[in-house]
Amino acid sequence: xxxxxxxxxxxxxxxxxxxxxxxxxxxxxxxxxxxxxxxxxxxxxxxxxxxxxxxxxxxxxxxxxxxxxxxxxxxxxxxxxxxxxxxxxxxxxxxxxxxxxxxxxxxxxxxxxxxxxxxxxxxxxxxxxxxxxxxxxxxxxxxxxxxxxxxxxxxxxxxxxxxxxxxxxxxxxxxxxxxxxxxxxxxxxxxxxxxxxxxxxxxxxxxxxxxxxxxxxxxxxxxxxxxxxxxxxxxxxxxxxxxxxxxxxxxxxxxxxxxxxxxxxxxxxxxxxxxxxxxxxxxxxxxxxxxxxxxxxxxxxxxxxxxxxxxxxxxxxxxxxxxxxxxxxxxxxxxxxxxxxxxxxxxxxxxxxxxxxxxxxxxxxxxxxxxxxxxxxxxxxxxxxxxx
Numbered sequence: 391x392x393x394x395x396x397x398x399x400x401x402x403x404x405x406x407x408x409x410x411x412x413x414x415x416x417x418x419x420x421x422x423x424x425x426x427x428x429x430x431x432x433x434x435x436x437x438x439x440x441x442x443x444x445x446x447x448x449x450x451x452x453x454x455x456x457x458x459x460x461x462x463x464x465x466x467x468x469x470x471x472x473x474x475x476x477x478x479x480x481x482x483x484x485x486x487x488x489x490x491x492x493x494x495x496x497x498x499x500x501x502x503x504x505x506x507x508x509x510x511x512x513x514x515x516x517x518x519x520x521x522x523x524x525x526x527x528x529x530x531x532x533x534x535x536x537x538x539x540x541x542x543x544x545x546x547x548x549x550x551x552x553x554x555x556x557x558x559x560x561x562x563x564x565x566x567x568x569x570x571x572x573x574x575x576x577x578x579x580x581x582x583x584x585x586x587x588x589x590x591x592x593x594x595x596x597x598x599x600x601x602x603x604x605x606x607x608x609x610x611x612x613x614x615x616x617x618x619x620x621x622x623x624x625x626x627x628x629x630x631x632x633x634x635x636x637x638x639x640x641x642x643x644x645x646x647x648x649x650x651x652x653x654x655x656x657x658x659x660x661x662x663x664x665x666x667x668x669x670x671x672x673x674x675x676x677x678x679x680x681x682x683x684x685x686x687x688x689x690x691x692x693x694x695x696x697x698x699x700x701x702x703x704x705x706x707x708x709x710x711x712x713x714x715x716x717x718x719x720x721x722x723x724x725x726x727x728x729x730x731x732x733x734x735x736x737x738x739x740x741x742x743x744x745x746x747x748x749x750x751x752x753x754x755x756x757x758x759x760x761x762x763x764x765x766x767x768x769x770x771x772x773x774x775x776x777x778x
Contacts, residue, residue, distance in 0.1 A: 394458075394569035398503040399527055400561050401465055404554070405496035406530030407538075408469070409437055409607065410637070412489075413615035414539040414630050418547055419485065427616040429482040431739030434612045436486050437493040438732025444497035445725035446583065452717030456571030457502030462562050468495020469558035477551035495558065500527070501721050502569070508708060508716045509572040514652060517705035521648025524701050528644060531610065531637030539630030583718050591710050594773035599703045599723055600730035601766035602665055605672060605759040606697030607731040608738055610636050614690050617752050622683040632687045636694040643695035647702050657706040658775040661699045665767050668696035672760040676753050700727060709776045734762060 412419075412430050419425040425433075444464070451460040472491030479485050500523065507519045541550045586592060609617075610633065618624040618632055647664065651657045671692035679686040704723055711719030738755045745754035 394565070395503060395506065397561060397564045397568050398457075398461065398499055398506075399523060401461060401469075401496075401499035401565060402503065402523060402527035403530040403533070404465075404469060404558055404561060405499050406528050407534045407554075408473075408489075408492050408496055408530075409434070410531050410611045410633070411534035411538050413610065413612050413633050414535060414626060415542060415547055416612075416615045417619070417626050418542055422547075423479065423481055423485065425482040425485060427612070428739040428743055429485070431612055431735060431742070433482070433486045433489040434608075435732050435736030435739070437489040437496075438607070438728050438735055440490045440493035441497045442725050442729030442732050444494055445501070445721040445728070446718075448498045448501055449583070449718035449721030451498070452501060452505045452721065453715070457498070457505050458565065458569040458571050461498045461502040461569065462566035464498050465495045465565065466559060466562035468492060468497070470495070470555050470562065473551050473555035473558055477548045477555065500524075501717070501724055504704070504708075504720045504724075505717050506572060508720060509713075513709065516708055517651045517657070517702050518648045520704055521644050521701035524698065525641050525644035525648070528637065528641040531640055532634055535632075535634035535637050536627070536630035539626050543626070583722065586711065586715060586719055586722055589710060591774060592707060594769060595703065595707045595710075595723075596726045597766045598661065598665075598770035598773070599700070599707065600726045601734070601762045602661065602668075602703055602730075603697065603700045603727050604731045604734035605668060605763060606640060606694045608735045608755075608759065609690055609693055610640065612735065613738065613752070613755060618683065618686065620748065621680060621686070621752065624683065632690070635687055636690045639691035640694040640698050643698040644701060646695075647699055651702055651705060656775050657702050657709075658770070658773060660702050661706065662767060662770060664696045664699045664702075665763060665770075668693055668699075669760055669763050669767070671696060672756055672763065675756045676760070679756075680749060703727075706773075706776065734759065 412434050416427060416430055448460060468491050472488045472495055476488035479488060503523050504520060507516055511519060614633055614636060615629045618629050650660045654660060671689050674689045679689055707723040708720060741754050741758055742751040745751040
């Protein structure tokens, strides 16, 4: 089990990398392919949307054929193939198609590990294990920052993508060889996605999980690069350093969130309090960010730290799901999380353009993130708390 989970962790490192690396390539892709920030916003959004769309079939596959083959096959075809297509890209359209395919490849890897946690570990440990996986896997966020900027400048972005394709294929084959599926359930396994959608308690959690991760994902995955470049004239290397700082904040945030539900005896208020701090950081970006690059980077880091409540929201939702629907349940929750990030990311580009770009455009984008987060928090207030 340990070797298999290690391979799934490496796959999740790749997933974190692929959702975030466009931020440091924005300049070179504009020069080489004519890709605008709005093109890259759409490409990043497609990664999240295809990732989200795959959660329903992935959930069924986890329950029926297990995490080993589900994760290995999709990562091999989607992750490896998508990275090759990206390396061969000749236009912004190719970038979008490649990111969509990579989203398919990354869709099962975290859920495969969550499925194993839910089936083979005590329920009270789920949030901590989920947070450890997110925190350790978020090393991919760091690699997608300054190291990716260095690799693109040293070897070229195409060669870097071909290298990533090779790594993705190797990890997929390792998962196929080393991951062990949990034993089949002996109890009645009848049930469907509709059974989950009929649970009123989950519908008070869905809006929160839809918006909680979106601001951190969108800013770290794309907007931090154009924002710092356009507002303060930072170079690719400096943007790489800034994204590295935000990525480290997200790792620390995930690790900090992990044990809080057990320490404080609540999941609901851990999520709500962290989201309130994230909302404050977003408002700070709007009101105070343009006054200095260092302050803006610090506020982006705060969004990353407090906006990574995902493991605790997942644990809150997971506590309501019957064992025989574990795969479909965790992937349904993840669909709302990643789908929310994708929709918000995809919508943010047109909003930036509609506001006229520049400072007004970034104010519109950050304000959009803040408004959605606040709405999700209001609905989440009516949810019932559950720990264990």
